[in-house]
Amino acid sequence: MDSAQTAAVGRPRRAHRRAARDVLALIALPVPLLAGVLPAAFAGGGTRRWFGGRGEGQRAEAQAAKDAAAAAFYELDTAQRDLRISIETITAVDGTPAAQRTVSDFEALGHRIDEVSHRYIAAVDSYDLDRDDLEASVAAQAKTELTRAKDDLVRVKQDLDRFAQGLGPLLDKAETQLARLAPAVERARQALLAASTALDSARNSGLRADDLATRLAALGPELTKLNQGAGRHGVTDTLHRADEVLREAETIRAEAERLPELAAEMDKRIVSLRTRAQALTTRAAQVDPVLSELRRRFAAACWQDLQQVPDQASASVKQAEQRLAEARKARDEQRWPDATALLSTVRALLNSTDEAVSAAGDRLQQLNAVSKDPEQEIERTRFAIRDAQRLAMAGRHTPDPQHARPLDDSVARLDRAIASLQGRHPDYWHFLTETEAVRQTVSRVVSQIREDRGMGA
Incomplete structure (x- = not known):
């Protein structure tokens, strides 16, 4: 040429x-x-x-x-x-x-x-x-x-x-990097500006946002290095720095923009949890009459595990109210992570209390039903066993021992549970827990059968 x-x-x-x-x-x-x-x-x-x-x-x-x-x-x-x-x-x-x-x-x-x-x-x-x-x-x-x-x-x-x-491949790669440089630095600068604007807006609404301000200030030295340019710090390091500044600035902006919404949501949660605590206090007071009826009508084994529910419910609600007051203080001081953690604790306490209070009423309802007609619970359990037995025999002359043995044991266990209903004061709660355990065993056997046949296919 x-x-x-x-x-x-x-x-x-x-x-x-x-x-x-x-x-x-x-x-x-x-x-x-x-x-x-x-x-x-x-x-x-x-x-x-x-x-x-x-x-x-x-x-x-x-x-x-x-x-x-x-x-x-x-x-x-x-x-x-x-x-x-x-x-x-x-x-x-x-x-x-x-x-x-x-x-x-x-x-x-x-x-x-x-x-x-x-x-x-x-x-x-x-x-x-x-x-x-x-x-x-x-x-x-x-x-x-x-x-x-x-x-x-x-x-x-x-x-x-x-x-x-x-030089084609090396030069193309380098030119691509250089073409990214100026836009990447500019995006980082604009992200910092947007974060600063969002932070000012949050403060104007009465929110201090001290944590976000500290994080934004920490990006100052990085901005200085970006302004010094690739000639001093290298293209690769400058691109990496621009990307890091962009991500952190966008995170700060998003959190600053969400602060007013976060504060409003937290206020609603505090009010909602306080209302729920008050309702649980009322419900906990109704547990004693339920326990009284359980004691009067059923054997001690049916209600002994519920004896501590009223005291435990009262203590849990009191503890939840204390944590709620601490969360309120943390929110007023705008310690958002602390307030969020405390509200989570309050919710967990109220959930456990709700379950305990509900357990007493549910127990009375279940015992009333089985004492009037235990046959319904018996037939429900027998149907589950028979359905599992038919599945175990499907396509076979004899069932697989690892499936047949737990099903046979379940039949015997159900028979013993039925026999326990004889007598003047039958333990209906033991009967219910036994039938539930039998159904769980049968369910596991059915899952195993289906899994084994699926692998064989």
């Missing part, structure tokens, strides 16, 4: 990289070595006297060789300048061994460029083609040396072009 074609191919590539170079303008670039020799390379010319004959023809050929060498020198210098920017682009982003090898290879090419450039400058300085007494032999010698210098420059330029073509 000649120099004109190479320049034509390079122009689109250079235009494509303009955005990346704009970013690299922030990073100091070394001046190419050739910059200092350009003025000398193109010095000369002026007015000269022309003489006809063979000598003048040799002078013209030498001048043409000098012009061709100068053009080759200029193209090489331009290509080196462009490639130096590409190398700086890569090294600003990429610290991998591949990038380091690229820098070493470029430095080696730079030494070759210096050598052929110095030979070219020496050839130009050795001959004054404007001398009136320039001899034809000297002009011919000048032509030869200048042509050789031009050829050396062209060869190195071709090597430089081939080297540049091999």
Whole structure:
């Protein structure tokens, strides 16, 4: 490819990289070595006297060789300048061994460029083609040396072009990173501004938001480093810092914007839990009459485990009210995490109390039902056993022992539970717990059968 074609191919590539170079303008670039020799390379010319004959023809050929060498020198210098920017682009982003090898290879090419450039400058300085007494032999010698210098420059330029073509993957990656740099930094700055605005709005509504203010202040040094730029901290570190600042600032903004809603929600929860505590106090007072009826109508085994429910309910409600008062204080002081944790404790206390208070009423209801008609509970349990037995025999002449044994045991256990109902004061609660345990065992066997057959399929 000649120099004109190479320049034509390079122009689109250079235009494509303009955005990346704009970013690299922030990073100091070394001046190419050739910059200092350009003025000398193109010095000369002026007015000269022309003489006809063979000598003048040799002078013209030498001048043409000098012009061709100068053009080759200029193209090489331009290509080196462009490639130096590409190398700086890569090294600003990429610290991998591949990038380091690229820098070493470029430095080696730079030494070759210096050598052929110095030979070219020496050839130009050795001959004054404007001398009136320039001899034809000297002009011919000048032509030869200048042509050789031009050829050396062209060869190195071709090597430089081939080297540049091999930088494609590294350069594309670096340009992508650089293209992300300015937008990433700007997004981080805008996120910080939005967080600060949201924080001011929360404070104007009467919320201190001290924790958020501390977190936002901690991002100040990071913003300073972003403002110092990639030239000081590197592109990769700056991109990472911008992403971290963006995430934290967006989190602070979201929390600041939600603070008024959080405060309103917490106020509602406090009121709701206080109302629930008061209702549980009323319900707990109704447990004693339920226990009285249980004692009067059923055996002691049916209600002994409920004896402590009234006292426990009262203590739990009192503890919940204390925690509720602490949560109210934490909310007023805007200690949101503390207030949230205390409200969770209150809810757990009230839940356990609710279950205990409900257990007494549920127990009386269950015992009333089974004492009037235990057959319904018996048939319910037998149906579960028979259904499991049919499943165990499906497609088999004999059931699998690991399925048949627990089902047989369940039948015997049900029979014993039924037998326990005989007598003057039957333990209906024991009967109910036994039938429930039988159904749970049968349910596990059914699940095992289905799982085994599913694996076999």
